[in-house]
Amino acid sequence: xxxxxxxxxxxxxxxxxxxxxxxxxxxxxxxxxxxxxxxxxxxxxxxxxxxxxxxxxxxxxxxxxxxxxxxxxxxxxxxx
Numbered sequence: 564x565x566x567x568x569x570x571x572x573x574x575x576x577x578x579x580x581x582x583x584x585x586x587x588x589x590x591x592x593x594x595x596x597x598x599x600x601x602x603x604x605x606x607x608x609x610x611x612x613x614x615x616x617x618x619x620x621x622x623x624x625x626x627x628x629x630x631x632x633x634x635x636x637x638x639x640x641x642x643x
Contacts, residue, residue: 613642 568576617639623632 609642613639615639616642 616635620632620635620639623629
């Protein structure tokens with residue numbers, strides 16, 4: 564097992580994990596307070612596009628193996 568940190572990873576030896584955890588929790592709380600109807604609308608739009616890609620991918624599968632179907636099915640799956 565490695566016992567010495569690489570030069571580019573040396574900063575982690577001095578990291579205050581408790582303060583870092585507190586900072587992350589504060590950021591999460593701030594973001595949660597700032598969510599609103601616009602965020603929900605944006606998420607619904609992304610879900611709509613994801614489903615559209617999936618459906619068009621399914622609809623074009625009968626052409627045989629083709630890059631359009633593969634791309635759209637992959638995009639529809641990976642955006643969930």
